[in-house]
Amino acid sequence: MKITIRVFGRYKDITKKDTIQLNIGEGNTLGDVIECFVKQYPATEKDKSRMMASKNKMYASFDTPITEGDEITLSPPVVSGG
Amino acid sequence: MITDRYRRQTLVKELGQKGQEQLATKHAVIIGGGGLGSHSANMLVRMGIGSIDIIDDDIVDITNLHRTSIFTEHDIGKSKTLILGERLQSVNTKVRVRGINQKVTSENIWSFVQHADVIVDGTDSIPLRLLINDISLQHNIPWVYAGVLETVGMVMGVLPKKTSCFQCIAQNIPASRNQETPVLGNLPAIIAAIQCTETIKILRGRQPAGLLIYDIWNQCFDVMNIKRNPYCPMCGKKKKIN
Numbered sequence: 001m002k003i004t005i006r007v008f009g010r011y012k013d014i015t016k017k018d019t020i021q022l023n024i025g026e027g028n029t030l031g032d033v034i035e036c037f038v039k040q041y042p043a044t045e046k047d048k049s050r051m052m053a054s055k056n057k058m059y060a061s062f063d064t065p066i067t068e069g070d071e072i073t074l075s076p077p078v079v080s081g082g
Numbered sequence: 083m084i085t086d087r088y089r090r091q092t093l094v095k096e097l098g099q100k101g102q103e104q105l106a107t108k109h110a111v112i113i114g115g116g117g118l119g120s121h122s123a124n125m126l127v128r129m130g131i132g133s134i135d136i137i138d139d140d141i142v143d144i145t146n147l148h149r150t151s152i153f154t155e156h157d158i159g160k161s162k163t164l165i166l167g168e169r170l171q172s173v174n175t176k177v178r179v180r181g182i183n184q185k186v187t188s189e190n191i192w193s194f195v196q197h198a199d200v201i202v203d204g205t206d207s208i209p210l211r212l213l214i215n216d217i218s219l220q221h222n223i224p225w226v227y228a229g230v231l232e233t234v235g236m237v238m239g240v241l242p243k244k245t246s247c248f249q250c251i252a253q254n255i256p257a258s259r260n261q262e263t264p265v266l267g268n269l270p271a272i273i274a275a276i277q278c279t280e281t282i283k284i285l286r287g288r289q290p291a292g293l294l295i296y297d298i299w300n301q302c303f304d305v306m307n308i309k310r311n312p313y314c315p316m317c318g319k320k321k322k323i324n
Contacts, residue, residue, distance in 0.1 A: 008304040009234060009295040052251060057309045059251050075295060075306065078252050079231035081263035082118045082206030082270075 001026060001068040005037065008075035014043045024066070030055060031062030033072055050077035087176065088130050101286055102130060106177070108285045109133040111198040113186050113214060115162035116140065117149040117270030118228050118277065119204020123179075124152055125278045126202070127170040131285070133178040134170075137194055138163045138204075139185040148267040186210060191217050200284050201225035202277065206263065208252065212316075215240065215248040219317055224284045228277040232264050233299035235273030239280040239290025242317070246308050249316035251293060269298055 006019050022036050030053050038048050054073045055064055066072070092099045110131050112119050115138035123136045142157040142165065157165050167181025186194060186205075191213055195201055201214055201223055211227060218225045219242045227248050228237045240247050273296065280290045293306040312320045 008306060009302060010297050010300055012302055012304075013297070013300045054306075054308060057307065058311045059246070059308060060311070073306065075293075075304070076234060078208075079229035079234055079236050080206060080208050080211075081230045081265050082114050082116045082204055082228075 003033065003066060003068070003070060003072060005033065005072045005074055008073060010076055011041075011044060011074060014041050028066050029062060030060055030064045030066055030072070033066055034062065034074065037074060047077055051075070052077060087174075091129065097282070097286070105130050105282065105285060106132040108199045109197050110135075110200050110202055110281065110285075111195050112136045112202040112204050113194075113210070114138050114204030114206065115166050115181070116146060116204060116206060117230065117265060118274050119202070120150050120152050120162065120166055121271045121274035122202050122204055122228075122278055122281070123166050123170055124173075125275060126281065127174050127177055127179055129278070129282065130174070130177060133180075135180045135182055135194065135198075136163045136166050136204075137182040137184060137186055139183055149265055149270045151271065186213070188213055192221075195223060196221070198223050200281055202281055203227045203229075204274075211248055212252070215316060218242050219247060226277050226280045226284065226290070228273050230263075230265050230269045230273050233266050233269060234295065234297045235269055235276070236296075237273060237276045237280055237294040238292065239284050241284070241290065245290060246293070246310050247314060247317040250311040250314045250318075251308065266298065272296065272298055 003022055004019050007015055024036055034051055038044050052075045055070050088102050092102045108131050110126055112123050115136050126134055140162050142153045142160055142162055144158055152169055161183040163181030163183050167179050171179040214225055222242045224241050226239045291305050295304045312318045
């Protein structure tokens, strides 16, 4: 199935896009989407385990199932320095 | 009576004279007096928040100076909050500024924030932010998260049970790696300025903007409008079934 991902922060710079299209199989999770994204954009590899991902405007865990038509966003990890 | 001090600020229609007078009645608690906290304290004192407490048990270190603007080399080894309290009080004697040289813990946080109209995050730790988030949700005190890393900063105002809480967005954060955080020197000032705007908006009864992400190197600014997570372990109502 085809899904659309909105990207934020430096991911816009890395992908040179606001939204990207990915083809993933049925029954995949948000974690699988992130795997696919990282494979396509290796510069995001260091964020892989900490990426902030949302489904339909809610932050969601990596095991969240994805279905066609879901709105996915990916942004860099929450930053913690002060 | 608002003096000439704020004249230019009261001309801003989003605030006005009435808003300025309202700010003078508010109490902000800033937890953390480093890169973010010291800049936020400086701005909020100058903007006329009536009463400000700054809490931190840390001392000024040479490595703080590249990203702060209040401390000098003469302050190295001294308490951050005591310096901030003294110096900022002399900036604006019409507000009350108090530096509290103590570590914030789960045991004492309530004693620090019980009279707060807003809590301003100047910490550098996720566990402390989760503690702030918890006390905010328990006692309905708004707070404004801010964080910096390398060239990226994030800000999010939290209205308890109305907007996403910190746990809603932080669920994928792993345990701290205890590394020294890289930060471009001018980033905390910029992010603190954004954080102060969200703080003032909350104090004026306005809705915060969502999660703000600013990459100052690539000049890329984003606002993410996010919903509360009903399964959030801290603010959600639903239990997740595995």
